[in-house]
Amino acid sequence: MTINRRKFAQGVTIAALLAGIPGAGYLMLGQAHKKDWLRLPGALDEKAFLALCIKCGQCVQVCPYHAVFLLDIDDGAATGTPIIRPELRGCYLCDLLPCVLACPTMALDHNVSGAEQVHMGVAVLTDKTQCLLYQKKPVNAEMIDALISHGTRNEVEKELAEKLREHVGKDCVLCRDFCPYPDRDAAITLDGGYPEFHERCVGCAVCQELCPTQIIEIIPRKTYQEVYRKERGS
Ligand code: SF4
Ligand code: SF4
Ligand code: SF4
Structure with missing residues (x-):
C-alpha cells in the first residue's frame, strides 16, 4: 500500500x-x-x-x-x-x-x-461435484463457525447466527434455506440434489456468502436470461 x-x-x-x-x-x-x-x-x-x-x-x-x-x-x-x-x-x-x-x-x-423489484445479478453454481448435498456430506460445526465469523454485532446478526447453528450435523441446504427472496422456489431449488437457480433469483449473494464450499457466484447486473440462455447455447 x-x-x-x-x-x-x-x-x-x-x-x-x-x-x-x-x-x-x-x-x-x-x-x-x-x-x-x-x-x-x-x-x-x-x-x-x-x-x-x-x-x-x-x-x-x-x-x-x-x-x-x-x-x-x-x-x-x-x-x-x-x-x-x-x-x-x-x-x-x-x-x-x-x-x-x-x-x-x-x-x-x-x-x-x-425484494420483487430488486435486480442485482444472477447466481450460478460453479462446481456441482463440490456441493455437500450432492456429496451427501453433512454441515459441520467448523463450517458454521466460519460463516458466523462474518459478523454478530447486533441482534439481527445474532439471530442469523442462531439459525445457522441449527444446521450443524444436517444435510446442507444452506443456500436455499437462507435465500431471502419471498418466493424461494422461484429463485432456487435443491430438488436434483444440488442448487438450481431460477428466473426470480435477484443476485443478492446470500447463497454465495453461506455456501461452505464456495461454489456459488453472482454475476452482477446480468439477467437470468442472459446467463442461462447463453449457458444452454440457445
Ligand atoms: S440467495 Fe441466491 S438464489 Fe436466492 S435470490 Fe439471492 S442470489 Fe438468488
Ligand atoms: S441487507 Fe443491507 S444492503 Fe441489503 S437490503 Fe438490507 S440494508 Fe440494503
Ligand atoms: S450451500 Fe448449497 S451449493 Fe453450497 S454445499 Fe450447501 S447445498 Fe451445496
Missing part, C-alpha cells in the same frame, strides 16, 4: 467512524480496475449510479447486516461508492430496503421498494 493510499484510507475510515457509521470499512483488497461491482438493491446502471452517488455512506449506516462496503482509493471514479462483497456478507433483502430509502440522491432508485 502506498503512503498516499494509506493516508487516504485512514482518513476516510476515521471520517466514517467519526460520523458514527457502524461497520464502515474501506476495502483494501486490491480490486483496482474491477468494473463489475455487485451494487446494492435499486442501484441505477453503473454510469448513472456513479454520476449520482455522493459517497455519503448513508447506506452503510442503515444496513443491519453490515453488508455494505465502500470501495478503496484504487478504484478510480468508483472510490468511496458502496458495493456488496458476497464473500463477507450477502444482502438480506430487508423489508422496505432501508439502504434504498436512506440514499439521498436516488443513485439507489426509490421506486425499488421490495
Whole structure:
C-alpha cells in the first residue's frame, strides 16, 4: 500500500467512524480496475449510479447486516461508492430496503421498494461435484463457525447466527434455506440434489456468502436470461 493510499484510507475510515457509521470499512483488497461491482438493491446502471452517488455512506449506516462496503482509493471514479462483497456478507433483502430509502440522491432508485423489484445479478453454481448435498456430506460445526465469523454485532446478526447453528450435523441446504427472496422456489431449488437457480433469483449473494464450499457466484447486473440462455447455447 502506498503512503498516499494509506493516508487516504485512514482518513476516510476515521471520517466514517467519526460520523458514527457502524461497520464502515474501506476495502483494501486490491480490486483496482474491477468494473463489475455487485451494487446494492435499486442501484441505477453503473454510469448513472456513479454520476449520482455522493459517497455519503448513508447506506452503510442503515444496513443491519453490515453488508455494505465502500470501495478503496484504487478504484478510480468508483472510490468511496458502496458495493456488496458476497464473500463477507450477502444482502438480506430487508423489508422496505432501508439502504434504498436512506440514499439521498436516488443513485439507489426509490421506486425499488421490495425484494420483487430488486435486480442485482444472477447466481450460478460453479462446481456441482463440490456441493455437500450432492456429496451427501453433512454441515459441520467448523463450517458454521466460519460463516458466523462474518459478523454478530447486533441482534439481527445474532439471530442469523442462531439459525445457522441449527444446521450443524444436517444435510446442507444452506443456500436455499437462507435465500431471502419471498418466493424461494422461484429463485432456487435443491430438488436434483444440488442448487438450481431460477428466473426470480435477484443476485443478492446470500447463497454465495453461506455456501461452505464456495461454489456459488453472482454475476452482477446480468439477467437470468442472459446467463442461462447463453449457458444452454440457445
Ligand atoms: S437490503 Fe438490507 S441487507 Fe441489503 S444492503 Fe440494503 S440494508 Fe443491507
Ligand atoms: S438464489 Fe436466492 S440467495 Fe441466491 S442470489 Fe438468488 S435470490 Fe439471492
Ligand atoms: S450451500 Fe448449497 S451449493 Fe453450497 S454445499 Fe450447501 S447445498 Fe451445496
